[in-house]
Amino acid sequence: MDSIGREDDASTDKAPQNNLRPLYILKTVAEAAAPLSALEIGQALDLPKPTIHRLLQTLEDDGWLMRDLGGRGFVAGHLLRRLAANTFSGPGLRRERMAILQRLASEVGETCNISMPEGDAMVYVDRVETHWPLRIRLPIGSRVPLHCTASGKTYMATLPQSQLSRLLRRVTLTAQTPHTITERDALVAELKTTRERGHAEDAQEMIEGMIALAVPISDNLGRVFGTLSFHAPVQRLTLDDARLHLPLLTRTAAELAETV
DSSP states (O other), X not given: OHHHHHHHHXXXXXXXXXXXXXXXXXXXXXXXXXXXXXXXXXXXXXXXXXHHHHHHHHHHHHTSEEEOTTSSSEEEOHHHHHHHHHHHTSHHHHHHHHHHHHHHHHHHOSEEEEEEEETTEEEEEEEEOOSSXXXXXXXXXXXXXXXXXXXXXXXXXXXXXXXXXXHHHHOOOOOSSTTOOOOHHHHHHHHHHHHHHTOEEEESSSSTTEEEEEEEEEOTTSOEEEEEEEEEETTTOOHHHHHXXXXXXXXXXXXXXXXX
């Protein structure tokens, strides 16, 4: 303990105050474009090695941080992700966001959703239902697969190649319908197309008779943290007709990004 205390005293003025160090570590990891090692976090905050390792161990044990799949860097843990989702869904921000989402649903005429990634799934955090009696019910909190949904493919297409490769190694490409992409190479090709055109499509891949389109929502650092989508039964809307709403969907995603 004494040696740690002496090293703490030797840190420079730019290091955060002792009681704020865990918060600055979480902020540094949350803002990073890739997993950060203990050394990188310590250098960014000008904290001595024993101190940063002790704090990271505590944050990891408590669930605020976790190791990335390679085990060498730190990423947001389940508590930090939950905090971000709860903040995003807070009453003040949510009112503004729901007003935007309701306007989109009114113009498109179909159910519109905001989703966020959570582990190997996308979770619906906001939605506005269509007024049509024929609808697909996926309430807030529903978890849907990444590989066969427009929102999931949108998110996967934005991942760095190394992170995407690790994700694909652990995701099971289960067939939800006869249209689900279950071959890894075919999914990689689909994600490449998604990346190039800026949106993803679900052509009856998760639910037979349902199509969907999704676009990314980015934060102030340009990173994708969620998706905006709408879905509809094929009896009412074809994919070709759905694509006509893409300019509106993209503009609405940009408007939602300003609320973050």
